[in-house]
Amino acid sequence: xxxxxxxxxxxxxxxxxxxxxxxxxxxxxxxxxxxxxxxxxxxxxxxxxxxxxxxxxxxxxxxxxxxxxxxxxxxxxxxxxxxxxxxxxxxxxxxxxxxxxxxxxxxxxxxxxxxxxxxxxxxxxxxxxxxxxxxxxxxxxxxxxxxxxxxxxxxxxxxxxxxxxxxxxxxxxxxxxxxxxxxxxxxxxxxxxxxxxxxxxxxxxxxxxxxxxxxxxxxxxxxxxxxxxxxxxxxxxxxxxxxxxxxxxxxxxxxxxxxxxxxxxxxxxxxxxxxxxxxxxxxxxxxxxxxxxxxxxxxxxxxxxxxxxxxxxxxxxxxxxxxxxxxxxxxxxxxxxxxxxxxxxxxxxxxxxxxxxxxxxxxxxxxxxxxxxxxxx
Amino acid sequence: xxxxxxxxxxxxxxxxxxxxxxxxxxxxxxxxxxxxxxxxxxxxxxxxxxxxxxxxxxxxxxxxxxxxxxxxxxxxxxxxxxxxxxxxxxxxxxxxxxxxxxxxxxxxxxxxxxxxxxxxxxxxxxxxxxxxxxxxxxxxxxx
Numbered sequence: 001x002x003x004x005x006x007x008x009x010x011x012x013x014x015x016x017x018x019x020x021x022x023x024x025x026x027x028x029x030x031x032x033x034x035x036x037x038x039x040x041x042x043x044x045x046x047x048x049x050x051x052x053x054x055x056x057x058x059x060x061x062x063x064x065x066x067x068x069x070x071x072x073x074x075x076x077x078x079x080x081x082x083x084x085x086x087x088x089x090x091x092x093x094x095x096x097x098x099x100x101x102x103x104x105x106x107x108x109x110x111x112x113x114x115x116x117x118x119x120x121x122x123x124x125x126x127x128x129x130x131x132x133x134x135x136x137x138x139x140x141x142x143x144x145x146x147x148x149x150x151x152x153x154x155x156x157x158x159x160x161x162x163x164x165x166x167x168x169x170x171x172x173x174x175x176x177x178x179x180x181x182x183x184x185x186x187x188x189x190x191x192x193x194x195x196x197x198x199x200x201x202x203x204x205x206x207x208x209x210x211x212x213x214x215x216x217x218x219x220x221x222x223x224x225x226x227x228x229x230x231x232x233x234x235x236x237x238x239x240x241x242x243x244x245x246x247x248x249x250x251x252x253x254x255x256x257x258x259x260x261x262x263x264x265x266x267x268x269x270x271x272x273x274x275x276x277x278x279x280x281x282x283x284x285x286x287x288x289x290x291x292x293x294x295x296x297x298x299x300x301x302x303x304x305x306x307x308x309x310x311x312x313x314x315x316x317x318x319x320x321x322x323x324x325x326x327x328x329x330x331x332x333x334x335x336x337x338x339x340x341x342x343x344x345x346x347x348x349x350x351x352x353x354x355x356x357x358x359x360x361x362x363x364x365x366x367x368x369x370x371x372x373x374x375x376x377x
Numbered sequence: 378x379x380x381x382x383x384x385x386x387x388x389x390x391x392x393x394x395x396x397x398x399x400x401x402x403x404x405x406x407x408x409x410x411x412x413x414x415x416x417x418x419x420x421x422x423x424x425x426x427x428x429x430x431x432x433x434x435x436x437x438x439x440x441x442x443x444x445x446x447x448x449x450x451x452x453x454x455x456x457x458x459x460x461x462x463x464x465x466x467x468x469x470x471x472x473x474x475x476x477x478x479x480x481x482x483x484x485x486x487x488x489x490x491x492x493x494x495x496x497x498x499x500x501x502x503x504x505x506x507x508x509x510x511x512x513x514x515x516x517x518x519x520x
Contacts, residue, residue: 134479134506135456135459
C-alpha cells in the first residue's frame with residue numbers, strides 16, 4: 001500500500017520584536033508546539049528539515065542550520081537537511097518532507113522556519129554581488145524593477161498595488177497575533193514614502209523575529225493523532241536560476257511554470273481553489289502570481305484585485321492572516337500554517353466559510369525560486 | 378558615522394569569470410562574452426556558454442548602445458557612498474545581453490522604459506564603472 005503524506009501538526013511563536021530571544025530559542029519553541037499540536041512526542045521525530053531564514057544560512061561557515069537546531073532539540077533524525085531557496089524555502093521543505101515520508105525515509109518529519117531578523121543584523125539590506133556597485137541593494141530593488149515593468153506593459157496603477165496592501169491589513173485586523181493590525185486607507189498608501197520607486201513603504205513586507213513549524217507524517221499514522229489530517233493534493237517547484245539572461249525574467253515568475261504543472265499533477269484548476277496564501281514579500285508579487293497561477297489573465301491582476309476581491313469578503317481571499325505584509329515575516333511557513341487553520345476550520349474571526357482547498361506559494365531570492373503546495377481537508 | 382567621502386565605495390570583486398569584463402572596463406571598453414559554438418553573446422562571464430556549454434569562448438567589444446529594459450529610483454539611501462535619489466536600471470544592450478547599471482546625466486524622473494542610452498565610464502575610487510546616459514545627451518563614445 002502506498003504511503004500518503006499529510007500535515008498533522010502546526011506551531012509558531014509570537015511574531016514581532018523579540019530582542020531577548022535567539023532564532024534557535026524561537027525555533028525550539030515552534031518545534032515543540034507543532035509536535036504537541038500533532039499529539040506526538042520528541043521520540044517520534046525521525047525527520048528534520050529547516051528553512052534557515054534570511055539572516056542565518058550557514059551559521060559560522062561550518063555548521064549548517066539543521067545541525068545546530070537538531071543539537072538543541074536533542075534528536076537524531078533518519079533524514080535531515082536545510083533548503084536555501086529564499087522565500088520559496090518553507091513550501092519547498094514541506095514538499096521535501098512529503099517526498100521523504102512517502103519514500104519511507106522517515107515517518108514524522110518536522111519542518112522548521114525561524115529567524116530573528118528584527119533583532120539580529122541580517123541580510124535584508126544586502127548588496128547583490130557586483131550589482132551593489134550600481135546601488136542595487138535589498139530585495140526591494142529587484143521587485144521594484146518588476147513593478148515598473150508591470151506598470152509599463154499592462155498599465156497597472158499604484159491604486160491597484162494599494163489594494164493588495166489594504167487587503168492584507170483587513171485580514172490582519174482579524175488575526176490576534178498579527179504584527180500590523182491597524183487599517184490602511186488608500187489615502188495613507190498614496191501619501192506613504194517611496195522606498196524604491198515605484199514601491200512605497202506599505203508595498204514592502206514586515207521584518208520579524210519569530211519561528212514556525214509544521215509536522216508531516218503518513219495518513220495512516222495521522223489517523224490516530226490529535227488533529228484531523230490536512231491532505232497534500234499537489235506540490236511543485238520551478239526555478240529560474242539564469243536570472244537576467246532569461247528573456248522572461250521580470251515579466252513572469254517561475255510560478256508561470258510551477259502553477260500549471262502543480263495544478264495538472266493535482267488534477268485541479270484555479271477554479272477549484274477556495275483561498276490562496278501567496279508569498280507576499282512585495283505587493284507586486286501577489287499581482288504577478290495571480291496571473292502566473294491563472295487566477296486571472298496575464299496583465300489583468302491590477303483590475304482583478306479591485307473592489308476587495310482578495311480581501312476578507314472577496315471571492316478569492318488571499319493571505320487570510322495578513323501575510324508577510326501584515327501578519328509578520330514568517331518566511332512562508334506562516335502561510336502554510338494559516339492554510340491548515342482555515343482547512344481545519346479553526347481560524348476564528350477570520351474563518352472563511354466552506355474552505356476546502358488552499359493554494360500556498362513560496363517565492364525567493366531575485367525572483368529566481370518558486371514552490372507550490374495545494375492543500376485540502 | 379564618518380562623512381560620505383571617507384566611506385569605501387562598494388566596488389565589484391572580479392572573479393576568474395568576470396575579470397575580463399572588469400579589466401576591459403578599466404580601459405573604457407565594454408565587452409560581452411561570445412560563444413564560438415552557437416554565437417550566443419552573454420553576461421556575466423563563465424567558463425562555458427550558458428546556452429550550449431561550449432568552452433570555446435572569447436571576449437567581444439560591443440557598441441555601448443542599448444535601451445532601458447526597466448528602472449527604479451532609490452528614494453532611500455542603503456549605502457552612504459551612494460546617496461539617494463539615484464536610478465538603478467536593467468540595460469538591454471543592442472547586441473542582446475542585459476546588465477544592471479545606472480542612468481546618469483538626466484533627472485531620475487526623466488528615465489523611462491525603452492529610453493535609448495549609451496555607455497559612459499566613470500571612476501569610483503580609481504575603478505572604472507560602466508554607467509549609461511541618455512543617447513542624445515551623451516558625448517560621443519570613444520571607440
